[in-house]
Amino acid sequence: GAVVSQHPSWVICKSGTSVKIECRSLDFQATTMFWYRQFPKQSLMLMATSNEGSKATYEQGVEKDKFLINHASLTLSTLTVTSAHPEDSSFYICSVRKQTDTQYFGPGTRLTVL
Amino acid sequence: GDSVTQMEGPVTLSEEAFLTINCTYTATGYPSLFWYVQYPGEGLQLLLKATKADDKGSNKGFEATYRKETTSFHLEKGSVQVSDSAVYFCALTQRNTGGFKTIFGAGTRLFVKA
Numbered sequence: 001g002a003v004v005s006q007h008p009s010w011v012i013c014k015s016g017t018s019v020k021i022e023c024r025s026l027d028f029q030a031t032t033m034f035w036y037r038q039f040p041k042q043s044l045m046l047m048a049t050s051n052e053g054s055k056a057t058y059e060q061g062v063e064k065d066k067f068l069i070n071h072a073s074l075t076l077s078t079l080t081v082t083s084a085h086p087e088d089s090s091f092y093i094c095s096v097r098k099q100t101d102t103q104y105f106g107p108g109t110r111l112t113v114l
Numbered sequence: 115g116d117s118v119t120q121m122e123g124p125v126t127l128s129e130e131a132f133l134t135i136n137c138t139y140t141a142t143g144y145p146s147l148f149w150y151v152q153y154p155g156e157g158l159q160l161l162l163k164a165t166k167a168d169d170k171g172s173n174k175g176f177e178a179t180y181r182k183e184t185t186s187f188h189l190e191k192g193s194v195q196v197s198d199s200a201v202y203f204c205a206l207t208q209r210n211t212g213g214f215k216t217i218f219g220a221g222t223r224l225f226v227k228a
Binding site: 004006032041042043044046049093095097101102103104105106107108110 | 146148150155156157158159160163165203207209213214215216218219220221223
């Protein structure tokens with residue numbers, strides 16, 4: 001498999017502030033990482049595909065100016081939620097694709113915006 | 115478009131009972147099929163996978179067979195344990211023009227009582 005970490009595991013912030021979430025591939029150089037959002041008791045929704053050294057590809061309906069993604073190295077991708085609001089509260093999960101069709105997920109980051 | 119449908123939960127079983135969680139899919143081409151498991155407060159973990167018709171994926175006593183004729187990938191376990199309590203996601207991964215894309219089912223929550 002592949003080992004993926006996320007930091008922080010949980011964060012509480014005030015409305016209007018920005019929050020950065022890190023996703024690290026610890027044992028694998030990942031040219032592509034994925035960011036998902038999961039609402040309580042719901043499935044995962046793909047937000048964007050993070051490509052090392054280039055711009056992320058966002059899914060339809062996801063605001064790229066609100067959810068900034070930076071994939072500066074083969075082991076690190078960051079998701080910044082800018083000017084967060086309570087409706088952005090969610091569980092954010094990243095993943096890497098090591099083989100052609102198998103994903104390995106991070107443990108997730110729970111964001112609560114007050 | 116591609117889709118995954120799995121049985122609604124929650125499913126509540128007694129320890130050592132037989133488990134079936136139904137999953138059917140709609141896809142063009144020949145997707146790979148997966149079952150992921152999510153324990154409380156954690157990200158998803160790959161449970162098993164199958165990449166072509168009639169393949170059987172198995173892990174930790176769980177099994178699922180890729181049935182192209184019925185477009186199904188039902189998850190089974192002969193004797194569940196309390197530690198199997200989690201949310202189970204059926205998913206397919208398909209190659210498209212932009213690379214690989216994964217579609218998740220809505221998830222089925224399993225409670226196992228001692």
